[in-house]
Amino acid sequence: MTAGATRSATPVVPSRVAFAAILGKDLRAELRTLQSLPAMALFAVTTFVIFRFGLDRTQLSGDLASGVLWATLLFAAILGINRLFVAEREEGGFDAIRLAPIDRTALFAAKGAALLAYLVALELIVVPVFAVFFLDSAAALPPLALVLLLANLGLAATGTLISSMAVNSRARDLLTPLVLLPLAVPLSIAATGALEPLLAVGGPGYHRFGTWLAVLGLYDLIFLLVGYAVFDFLLED
Amino acid sequence: MSTAIELRGLRRDYGERPALAGVDVSLEPGETLLVLGPNGAGKTTLLRVLATLLRPSGGEVRVFGATLPGEAWKVRGRIGLLGHDALLYRDLSGRENLRFHARLHGIERAAAEARIAALLSAVGMERRADDRVDELSAGMRQRLAICRCVLHEPDLLLLDEPDSHLDTPGRELARELIGPSEDRTRVVVTHDPERLLPEADQVLRLAVDGSAELTEAALR
Amino acid sequence: MYGKGLRPLSIATVAAIVASLSLVFFYAPLDADQGFIQKIFYLHVPLAIVALVGFVIGGVFAILHLRSGNSKWDAYSYVSIHMSVIFGVAVLLTGSIWAKASWGHWWVWDEPTLVSFLIVFLMYATYYPFRYAIEDRERQARYASVFAITAGAFVPLNFMAVRMAQSLVHPRTFGTANGGLPGEMMLTFLVSLVAIGLLWTTLVKFELTAKSASGQLKRLRRALDAPAPGGSSRVAPEVS
Numbered sequence: 027m028t029a030g031a032t033r034s035a036t037p038v039v040p041s042r043v044a045f046a047a048i049l050g051k052d053l054r055a056e057l058r059t060l061q062s063l064p065a066m067a068l069f070a071v072t073t074f075v076i077f078r079f080g081l082d083r084t085q086l087s088g089d090l091a092s093g094v095l096w097a098t099l100l101f102a103a104i105l106g107i108n109r110l111f112v113a114e115r116e117e118g119g120f121d122a123i124r125l126a127p128i129d130r131t132a133l134f135a136a137k138g139a140a141l142l143a144y145l146v147a148l149e150l151i152v153v154p155v156f157a158v159f160f161l162d163s164a165a166a167l168p169p170l171a172l173v174l175l176l177a178n179l180g181l182a183a184t185g186t187l188i189s190s191m192a193v194n195s196r197a198r199d200l201l202t203p204l205v206l207l208p209l210a211v212p213l214s215i216a217a218t219g220a221l222e223p224l225l226a227v228g229g230p231g232y233h234r235f236g237t238w239l240a241v242l243g244l245y246d247l248i249f250l251l252v253g254y255a256v257f258d259f260l261l262e263d
Numbered sequence: 264m265s266t267a268i269e270l271r272g273l274r275r276d277y278g279e280r281p282a283l284a285g286v287d288v289s290l291e292p293g294e295t296l297l298v299l300g301p302n303g304a305g306k307t308t309l310l311r312v313l314a315t316l317l318r319p320s321g322g323e324v325r326v327f328g329a330t331l332p333g334e335a336w337k338v339r340g341r342i343g344l345l346g347h348d349a350l351l352y353r354d355l356s357g358r359e360n361l362r363f364h365a366r367l368h369g370i371e372r373a374a375a376e377a378r379i380a381a382l383l384s385a386v387g388m389e390r391r392a393d394d395r396v397d398e399l400s401a402g403m404r405q406r407l408a409i410c411r412c413v414l415h416e417p418d419l420l421l422l423d424e425p426d427s428h429l430d431t432p433g434r435e436l437a438r439e440l441i442g443p444s445e446d447r448t449r450v451v452v453t454h455d456p457e458r459l460l461p462e463a464d465q466v467l468r469l470a471v472d473g474s475a476e477l478t479e480a481a482l483r
Numbered sequence: 484m485y486g487k488g489l490r491p492l493s494i495a496t497v498a499a500i501v502a503s504l505s506l507v508f509f510y511a512p513l514d515a516d517q518g519f520i521q522k523i524f525y526l527h528v529p530l531a532i533v534a535l536v537g538f539v540i541g542g543v544f545a546i547l548h549l550r551s552g553n554s555k556w557d558a559y560s561y562v563s564i565h566m567s568v569i570f571g572v573a574v575l576l577t578g579s580i581w582a583k584a585s586w587g588h589w590w591v592w593d594e595p596t597l598v599s600f601l602i603v604f605l606m607y608a609t610y611y612p613f614r615y616a617i618e619d620r621e622r623q624a625r626y627a628s629v630f631a632i633t634a635g636a637f638v639p640l641n642f643m644a645v646r647m648a649q650s651l652v653h654p655r656t657f658g659t660a661n662g663g664l665p666g667e668m669m670l671t672f673l674v675s676l677v678a679i680g681l682l683w684t685t686l687v688k689f690e691l692t693a694k695s696a697s698g699q700l701k702r703l704r705r706a707l708d709a710p711a712p713g714g715s716s717r718v719a720p721e722v723s
Contacts, residue, residue, distance in 0.1 A: 037334060039369035047366035057355045118348025124316055125350075128365035152510055187633065191626045195616035205630070208299035208657035208690065209637055212644035219648060234647075245640055252636050255628045259549050263318055263621060278620055279705065 040143065041135075044128035048136035055113065065149055070102040070152045073158055086160040092221035095156055096213045098212060099149065099174070100181075104203045106144045107185040110137055111193040124261055136259040138186040138250075145178040166230040170221060176242040177217040184209050184250040190260055216241040265328045265447040266312065267292045267419060272322035275308055276392040281307040284473030285322065288465070292418070292446040295462050298452045306452040307404070308346070311422045313450060314344045315424070326419065340368055343350035343417035345425055346483075357388060359408045361398060363379035363412060368415040377415075382410040386436050401428040406437070413440050420449045489685070496582065496685045499678035503653040503671070507713040511671040520584035525671055527577035529679040530570050531600055537567030537683055538607060540619055542635025547567035562629050562690045564684055599645040605633050606641075691694045 056062060077094045078084065087180055115121045123133050129242035153174070156171035157164050183205060223231035268290040275283040290296050298306050311317045312324060315335035326329040329338045333481040351360045354460050356377060365375035383392045384407040391399060396407070405428040412420065420441055443449065444460045454461050458464070468476045507525045541563035548556035578597045583589050592598055615629060617623040655709035 039367065043369065044367060047363055051352065051355070051359075051363045054359065055352060059354050111350055113354070116353050118346070118350045119352065120314060121344075121346070121348060122350040122364065123367070125314060125339065125342070125344055126364075127336065127369070129366060150682075163351075166503040168559055184633075187629070191617075191629065194622065194626075195613075196618065197612070197616045201616055205609045208602060208609065209633070211606075212603050212637070212640045215648050237647070241644060246634050248640060249633070252633055256549065257634060259625055260629060262625065263316075279702075 030207070039126065039128045041129050041132045044132035045136045045139075048133060049139050052136065052140040053177070055145070056140075057251055058066050062109050062144060066102045066106050066144070066148050067151045069105055070098050070148065070168070073098045073101065074156060078159070081170070084160070085162065087162075087225055087227045089218075089222045091160060091225040092218040092255065094151070094160070095153075095225075096177075096221060097158075099145075099152065099208075100214065102148060102212060103145055103181055103185065103205060106148070107141065107181075107189050107206065108192075108199055108202050110141055113195045119260065130154070130261045131254055131257050132188070133261070134186060134253055137190070138182045138253070139184055142178055142182040145181060149174050161225065163229070166224040167226055169230060169232075169235070173217055173220045173224070173239070173242070176246060177213055177240060179246040180213045180242060180249060181210065183246060183253050184213075187253045190257070204261045212246050213242070216245065239248070265436045266325075267294070267327060268296075268450070269325040273309075273312065273319055273324055274321035275305070275317060276311055277308070280318075281473035283312075283469070283475070285298045286469075286475040287465070288467060288477060290448060294464040295443050295451060297456065297459055297463035298450060298469065299380065299466065300457050301471060304469035304471050305473060307423055309467075310344065310346065310423055310440045310450065311450060313419075314342055314346075314421050315339055316344075316459070321322055323397040324444075326428060338419075340415060341418045342421065343406055343415065343419070345412040346421075349404045349410060351395075351396045351404060351407055354395060355404075356393045356395055357399070358383070358392040360407065360457070361410055364411050364414055367408045370415060373456050377447040378411070381416060382440070383441060386410055387432075390476075402430060402433055403461060405429055406433060408438050408456050409440055418446075418448060420451075422449060423449045423451055425451065426453075426455065486696075487687055489692060492681070492685045492688060494597050496681040499591075500552070501672070501679050503675040503678040506671040509668055515568065520581070523575060523584070523598070524582050525576050525675040526679075527581055528672070528678040530575045530577065531596070532676060533679045533683045534567040534570040534574055534602075536680075537563050537570065537602070537687075538603070539635055541567065542631045545631035548624065548628045549632075552626055554621075557628060558691060558694060560628060561614075562687050562694070564607060564631060566690065567605050568604070568607050570601070570679075570683060571607065574600055575604060583619060585655060593649065595646045595649045596642075599642045602641055603638055604624065610634070630693075 074094070077098070081090065083090065091126070113124070149171075152166065153170065157167060169239065185202075188206045188209070189202055192198045194206070195201055216238045220235055220242070223233040223235070269384060270286050270288040273283055273286040273288075274281060284456055286309065289294065301304055308317065309317060312319055312331070315325060315326075316337070318332045324336050327341060329335070350364075351357070352363070355363070361379045361382070362375060364443055365379065370378065380389075383389045386409060387447055388403060388406050388410070392405060396404060399407070409425070412422075422441060425437065429437060441447075441449070451459060451463075455464075464479070465480050468478075470476075503525070507522055509523065511525070513519065541560045544556045544560035544563060544685055548554070548560060578594075579589050582591045582594065582597070582631075599615070610627070610630060612629045617626055682697075
């Protein structure tokens with residue numbers, strides 16, 4: 027090992043390597059501890075039961091179905107979003123990442139991808155349960171999956187952004203839902219707008235389906251860009 | 264040959280008060296700087312500024328010729344920090360943590376595996392390397408942290424009380440990896456100056472009001 | 484330095500408000516459908532427009548803050564948002580009064596602009612608990628700027644989504660059954676808009692001046708109270 031003075035600047039580690047390392051670390055930890063996912067799923071299914079009694083309905087369709095499904099998924103998602111950066115906060119993990127010769131935006135991408143994975147996994151469990159509880163046919167499920175995927179992307183972008191700030195604050199469990207919910211309103215409008223005709227009584231309808239997907243896509247794009255642009259500033263100092 | 268560390272009038276404020284109020288240091292490669300002072304004097308702050316984790320509020324900071332904070336990216340990979348936090352994820356094993364750290368520093372897999380195995384063996388952690396970190400004692404975590412600190416073969420070591428939680432055999436093992444050597448420039452914060460004074464080339468004393476006093480060590 | 488120009492600005496604001504009120508009460512014609520209460524439109528809509536522009540301005544200052552690291556931009560951003568939130572309360576109150584007068588209810592979900600504004604207001608109202616939950620001062624400022632930028636991006640998306648969610652679009656105030664606002668109403672509206680805009684600007688400037696003065700006072704007090712350290716003099720830099 028030669029002395030330090032003769033080496034030139036260390037090259038920065040490529041972002042895809044950093045991204046894969048952080049994402050892998052997160053997924054490995056979650057699979058091992060299963061802290062977030064079961065809680066989110068249980069929360070969602072129990073919420074369905076509460077809605078069943080709260081609305082006094084055993085079958086849901088159209089606007090009620092889309093509202094119950096989306097609201098439940100959103101609140102369950104917030105449980106997971108709250109925990110997204112907890113390990114980094116507790117173990118001095120932010121330091122570990124800030125010390126590495128990487129582009130720190132890789133952290134945003136990796137955490138966003140992890141959150142996306144949790145949301146997709148959540149829906150794979152919860153949506154069939156919803157169908158069994160309240161729907162009379164599974165015909166709507168494939169297009170529904172597409173809507174949810176786009177919505178998840180938007181939630182992953184905004185959730186990662188807000189959560190990374192809230193984790194460094196005093197009231198961190200409170201702050202994430204507080205700020206995230208209004209931010210998620212346009213996303214919710216578009217998601218339920220697309221879901222409502224899909225879950226209509228006579229079979230899936232596609233009224234303004236393309237338009238709503240476009241709105242979802244626009245939301246995703248804007249907040250992915252915002253997150254990408256500002257994340258570096260969040261990790262300073 | 265440029266200096267390893269060049270500090271001129273380094274200031275770092277903590278809110279309205281100064282944590283560091285004008286520190287001047289010039290450290291050559293291979294030298295050891297000992298940092299002493301009471302609690303709250305800014306010793307950890309100094310290390311974190313050198314580690315590129317904190318921006319200076321004023322003055323000049325140069326590490327291996329790169330000006331901080333603007334050129335921090337140039338030298339980040341050459342610095343190893345051993346702080347109060349072990350920087351280990353407690354749900355992963357020691358080995359997995361080291362692998363993560365290696366990937367973040369761009370060490371490719373095969374080389375990383377070999378180096379990790381060598382380091383674990385050097386600190387006597389081979390048998391417990393695959394246990395989850397939260398099952399390990401503080402001393403074992405410190406040994407893992409030392410491995411993490413030197414894994415990417417840094418030229419500058421920033422050590423914040425490196426002997427904490429270590430028993431005597433542990434300290435001996437650590438000496439090989441983080442002790443004085445002409446390959447490594449070191450800045451060591453310690454509460455036990457007696458033991459480490461023989462290793463020091465320079466001594467920096469910090470005070471609570473942020474002032475600093477630098478002396479060349481008498482012994483060498 | 485902040486105080487410079489405050490007096491001419493205040494005078495201009497008062498003049499504009501007087502002009503606007505005169506026009507509203509003596510010049511603008513009475514609306515055929517809604518009667519006298521329609522005149523609250525001259526307060527409600529300019530307040531909404533100015534508040535929204537204020538939020539966008541807060542976002543722009545936030546971008547400047549992140550790029551330069553100069554904390555004065557953060558102060559500008561904070562005060563802009565602060566003032567717009569206060570104006571926002573007024574928007575919702577006047578909107579509610581107008582809804583009651585026009586449609587008989589204190590709140591209507593049919594008016595997309597009002598609903599959008601409610602959501603934007605709720606979004607920016609979280610700025611305070613968010614900001615004050617972060618203890619480190621510099622980090623607080625940085626995070627607040629990120630919030631302001633994110634919320635700024637959110638505003639147009641929100642208006643678009645809410646508008647699309649309405650199946651029935653209520654008569655827009657600018658496009659009445661007769662097509663467009665009559666000349667006298669338009670003039671009154673524009674003067675009111677200018678008056679509210681000046682009011683916002685004056686209040687923002689006023690708050691910035693007050694903040695800067697109290698900040699300077701605090702710094703001087705601290706410098707006087709602090710014992711002189713050996714050698715260096717550390718009198719606080721002037722707020723410029």
